[in-house]
Amino acid sequence: MFLALRDLRFARGRFALIGAVVAMIAVLGVILSGLASGLADSGVSALRALPATHLAFDKSASGELFSRSTVTQDTWQKWATQPGVRKAEPLGEQLVHAQLAGSGAKQLDLAVFGVQPTGFLAPSPTSGKALSQAGADGILISQDVVKEGVHVGDRLIIGQAGTLVTVVGTIGHASFGHVGAVYASLPLWQKLHYGLPGKLPAAATGQATAVALQLSSSADTSAIDKRLGTQTVDQAGAFAASPGYTAESSTMSLIRGFLYAISALIVGAFFTVWTIQRRPEIALLKAMGASTGYILRDALTQIAVVLLAATAIGTAVGLALGRAMSGSAPFSLRTSQIALAAVLLIVLGLAGAVVAVRRITKVQALTALGASR
Amino acid sequence: MTHPTPVPLADKAAPSALRLTGVTLRLGTDEQQVTALNQVTLAVAPGEFLAVTGPSGSGKSSLLAVAGGLQTPTEGTVHVAGVGLTTLTERQRTAHRRRHIGYVFQNTNLLASLTALEQLLLPAHLAGRLDKAARHRAGELLEAVGMSHRADRRPHQLSGGERQRVGLARALILSPEVLLVDEPSSALDRARARDVADLLAEQTRVNNTATVMVTHDTEILDATDRVLALRDGRLT
Secondary structure, three states: OHHHHHHHHHOHHHHHHHHHHHHHHHHHHHHHHHHHHHHHHHHHHHHHOOOOOEEEEEOOOOOOHHHHOOEEHHHHHHHHOOOOEEEEEEEEEEEEEEEEOOOOOOEEEEEEEEEOOOOOOOOOOOEEOOHHHOOOOEEEEOHHHHOOOOOOOOEEEEOOOOEEEEEEEEOOOOEEOOEEEEEEEHHHHHHHHHOOOOOOOHHHHHEEOEEEEEEOOOOOHHHHHHHHOEEEEEHHHHHHOOOOHHHHHHHHHHHHHHHHHHHHHHHHHHHHHHHHHOHHHHHHHHHOOOOHHHHHHHHHHHHHHHHHHHHHHHHHHHHHHHHHHOOOOOOOOOHHHHHHHHHHHHHHHHHHHHHHHOHHHHOOHHHHOHHHO | OOOOOOOOOOOOOOOOOEEEEEEEEEEOOOOOOEEEEEEEEEEEOOOOEEEEEOOOOOOHHHHHHHHOOOOOOOEEEEEEOOEEHHHOOHHHHHHHHHHHEEEEOOOOOOOOOOOHHHHHHHHHHHOOOOOHHHHHHHHHHHHHOOOHHHOOOOHHHOOHHHHHHHHHHHHHOOOOOEEEEEOOOOOOOHHHHHHHHHHHHHHHHHHOOEEEEEEOOHHHHHHOOEEEEEEOOEEO
16 A cells, blocks of 8 residues: 555546546446336336235246236136145236326326235235225225326226226335336226226136246246146246336346446556556566565555545445436436445456556566666 | 765675676577676675676676576576575565665656655565664665755656665665665766765765666766676676
């Protein structure tokens, strides 16, 4: 640290420049992490809140399973009897267009989840009544829908058939496919799903999107899938099956990956130039008896100080900016993701710098002498 | 500038602080090989100030490089403070250089970010001896070379002669047995060159150091105890 800190103080203009670049990358890293979390929340928070360990979809469905899968009553009943299965219940999912009754033109999109009102998937209301206490047209709405101006007691007209439903209670934050989630009884969901006026055909009454499962570790999902004609995914697999989730998260990951790669390259490039400029000093230090290890440690300490300080400042600014924009964009700050973003920036910056300061090992002490300069 | 009482010139019969025996240094590949040093034998006693002169390319810097363990001779042996450098590993040679050899480099070889005082503290830090005694010694040495009033100045705030004085004080901070000086007057006017040579002679005696100065400047030689000439890698 003897030299590292004195160099930092002496060449503060140059280090402030690279520090500012790293800090700006840290700001971007925080904002991108917040946006990625916010988008993920907006896409799958309803699934994350489901008390299920796995979901079983129709085997023939592919890609976005929620919009392509249909399972029958026979399937969820058989799943419930399989070894290692603690709970198995039908889950319906349907994205619908709705209009607030009696309010003029207030329109909104909703993700309707159909569950058994007394089953393990039925959410507990934070206000109003539970599904089990509601009438056949009762729904629970999430806070995301409340923010749209819908309240307990309001009536919504849903789908082409104009099915009328009543808001009986609210739950916490839950959305799916970037629209607010609502919970309905399975029969009501079936009605909304098929969008048919009047009484549903008998075949439609025994259908859902997937079987929501609570499995013990002994459950052999592959064998059960083979027997029942399903494909079972865990929670992460269910996220991937959600509309746009994989494309969004891979795009955000790609952007962040490029950001960190660019950061490592910038830090590496800066310290490459810095090390080249320092070659006479490094030769001098070696001639004075400084070991290569000492000079490397000193250089890396210097880089670590710059990265730590710049990342801390950038992260703080990013958090402030993120909080300011959280009302107008899908922005969610998770401590683990912010910490990961900061650690990645520091580690990759150090990696870039390590490549740069390897040159120190090649500097010959001999070049400190006049004839060799 | 203070002038500490000089110790008597070292007894020439005393054991050598620096001894080169039959040293040959060949550089380059087989086809374009150059003999930088050719069968050089040399001994310098503690307290002795030796000058080695010669034109550019005569092997002066190679002599300093080999004497300080920066370069391994092709043939021959080098002993510093009684230890054969050619028998040591790279790491051991570096540690030996740190403890027993001081280098005074050409004009601007100070570290840009350090003040004059910090330049002196650096070798003590490298040797793990940055303590109160080292700070006291640094202050004494700056006083001895007439630089105590410029202790907080960085190299760009010092003149060429001042930088050279700081470089000399830095080389002496750990009281090395051997002081190797590379063209100390190359960037100085005549008066300042003379001043630095006198300072080297004085510090050689005060610190009882075996000093080898390579130079092409014949006007500073009368400050030394002995002068050898190097021609095409051979000492005469």
